Amino acid sequence: MTVRLSRIQLALFFILLCPVNIIGLWWAVGSPLVMDPNSICRKAKRLAGKQAELCQTQPEIVSEVAKGARLGVRECQYQFRYRRWNCTSHNKYFGKILQQDIRETAFVYAITAAGVTHAVTQACSMGDLLQCGCEATRNRAPPRPPSSSSSSSSSSSSGEGVKWEWGGCGDDVEFGYEKSKQFMDAKRRRGKSDIRTLVDLHNNEAGRLAVKLYMRTECKCHGLSGSCTLRTCWKKMPHFREVGDRLLERFNGASKVMGGNDGKTLIPVGQNIKPPDKQDLIYSDESPDFCLANRKTGSLGTRGRICNSTAMDISGCDLLCCERGYREETVVFEENCLCRFHWCCVVQCKKCLVQKELSLCH
Template sequence: MGELLQCGCEATRNKAPPRPPSSPSSGDGIKWEWGGCGDDVEFGYEMSKKFMDAKRRRGKSDIRTLINLHNNEAGRLAVKLHMRTECKCHGLSGSCTLRTCWKKMPHFREVGDRLLERFNGASKVMGGNDGKTLIPVGQNIKPPDKQDLIYSDESPDFCLANRKTGSLGTRGRMCNSTAMDISGCDLLCCERGYREETVVIEENCLCRFHWCCVVQCKKCMVRKELSLCH
């Protein structure tokens, strides 16, 4: 948005010429150059590092600190290593004799999906004797790389209510009796089973926009079939 004086467009003077993906319309004579306003990922990377890591680096070098520092870096790399190239064609009648390219950050959803995949495959580690290294737990497990997420303690049991952890449990939780994924009753109800219940709820319906600028709705009673965990 141009509101931070120290954060502008990405510096492109010292960068190698771009190599955007080839397309059927691109020919051998097309020239490429960096231009536009690329996202300054290096500035964001350094600022995030100062903000997230500084306090932990000054503290004790315990296993939780080491894990937090590692996972912070994995989060930054999920953005930095997956920048996408966008280009714009120039030339008479769309001939694309010159193409200007710049770097943009990956979409937020793409970053989230990538981190969720890393979370589901996170590696369990333990602290080394020197207090500075992390060792993978288990046999024939490769050491996690910089993009992997790691943990040291197993998650508490969220099936039952637990005031200490803040878990409300899954008793009475709404679930999907036909789904086989994480929303399914078998998993959410922790194999305790579930019951079918018919409820009547009030919902907004027949909504209309009135100029200007109000949306008016009527109230309708709707009957729904719910699956609730025992």
């Protein structure tokens, strides 16, 4: 089966396989790529040793890496849907974004690393990969009683006197974490200034930790007549929307850094600023305002974007339109209406014309 990738998906996948200093070369690839691991590996040049080995011996993992990149793309577009830069899929402009060390690039790297971690781990749990499976729990400490929100048990037992044990099929996030690290943290060519490499590696790790450090416990009760004499528990990954929400918070509070004199450390810019921890996103250059189209910075501008004329947040017309004003436009479209359920089992709907007033940025 041929699966056609959008240009942004294709580009993000090549980010995983290529050193930072040659990312721009991949934007010359204009044709869609067949989602076949062998084709991907043939087209990706200058692979690091571990990556080349995976391409040759474990192409099924390469396919999961690609799925993770697409997962990251979709989440990026959701999280930035109301912002001036909305994770646009325009090839020639997106490449310019990746060449800058700004907050938006930090989010792209983090969400992609998280997506690869999530997709590979999920494939393990689903039995789609021979190299991994459910998490091994033999050496793990006994589980703590989970909160009511994380437990899948329908029992109303308070948990007193209930025996606990690990079981089920827990997500082997360590395997997904390592494969994401193997692809995302490829050896980069060391130059006079290594700030960009340090920043990218930090943001990759922040993305992976947004999955790894927030595993939740799920349990199931066992016993006669609805009793809960034993609970079997396992670890599951957070939903990816939760991962995206968490990384967006880190994006909003991202720290600006500069390189230390030794070329191996990063120093926060500004007075009385604490050093960023491993989960924080970091950047070294200020973002453009993205108000007007600019090929040099990769900005498409916000002209023609839909805004909310009554909102006071980032989706509001004042902010999104950069105070240029907006116009009201009536749009007519079709949608399903007067739907009826017919036994069994068909839902039939009519098509109705609907008018909607949209606010569009000048």
